[in-house]
Amino acid sequence: MPRVKKIPLRMCVGCQEMKPKKELIRVVRTPQDSVEIDPTGKLSGRGVYVCPSKECLKKAVKAKRLDKALQRTVAQEIIDSLLQELKD
Template identity: 45%
Template sequence: MKKRKIPMRKDIVTGEMAPKKELVRIVRDKEDNVSIDPTGKKSGRGAYISLNVETAKRAQKEKTFDKVFETKVDPQFYEDLVAYVDHQQARRELFNNENA
């Protein structure tokens, strides 16, 4: 059987390459609204961040997405991002432990 290629993306905060499934896409649309894109299919400019709470908190502290998207990002977005990443990280740990 042929081995499938794993799509890799760069974490915008750490600069490390990681499999796309281990990252979450953040997107800026034409109206400069920045949002979390769990499906990875929203239209607009996208950037990836790893599903790691420490990385999300670092992005919040450094206002990474303000710089990347060259727009003012609502502080509430960063709060939502940290909560989303925390939730996803907890789900991954829970379901990986069940499958082990």
């Protein structure tokens, strides 16, 4: 009988739903204190996950959940670059 592989779930800071890690975008605060988008999911630092939808990102920004989760005020240009990367 094959072993069932556990799918890692993460919570989106926008919609607050648990989703498979692979479906979400990771935003990370690096040890150098810069906030970046982490396409590999392997950068070191404090990570936070967002659904790949502009709706979720806007919710996370509006409720300041992105700032709270990263324990840092996220610069507008990072939010803008995230919005550009997102579809819909």
